[in-house]
Amino acid sequence: MPQWVDACSTDEIDEEDVMRWDHGGKTYxxxxxxxxxxxxxxxxxxxxxxxxxxxxxxxxxIECPKHNGQFDYRTGAAKRAPVCVNLKTYPAKAEDGRVLVQVD
Structure with a gap:
C-alpha cells in the first residue's frame, strides 16, 4: 500500500530546481x-x-545532463530526443514546511 514519506524541507529546493532523493534503495x-x-x-x-x-x-x-533529452516532470512525458521512454512519476505535496512523496 502506498505511503507518504517525508523527503526534505521545502526550503531545500529552490523554485525551478531539482534535488536528488534516495529512499528504499531507489533514486528519485x-x-x-x-x-x-x-x-x-x-x-x-x-x-x-x-x-x-x-x-x-x-x-x-528537466533536461538530462548527459545527452540533453528532456522530460516534463509533472507528467514524466519524454519531450526531446534521445529520450523516448517516459519517467515514472510519484505524488508529492508540501505540508507543514516538508515535502512528502507517496511511494510504493
Missing part, C-alpha cells in the same frame, strides 16, 4: 515548480541511467 528526483508546487519522478534518465539531479530545470522541464 524532487522538483520545485515555478508556481510553488512540488513533483517527484524516478531519479535516473530513461535513456542511459544518468542522475537527473545534475540536469537543468526550465519551467516544467
Amino acid at each position: 528526483a524532487l522538483y520545485h515548480s515555478p508556481d510553488g508546487e512540488f513533483f517527484c519522478t524516478d531519479g535516473l534518465c530513461t535513456h542511459e541511467n544518468v542522475h537527473l539531479a545534475g540536469g537543468l530545470v526550465m519551467d516544467y522541464v
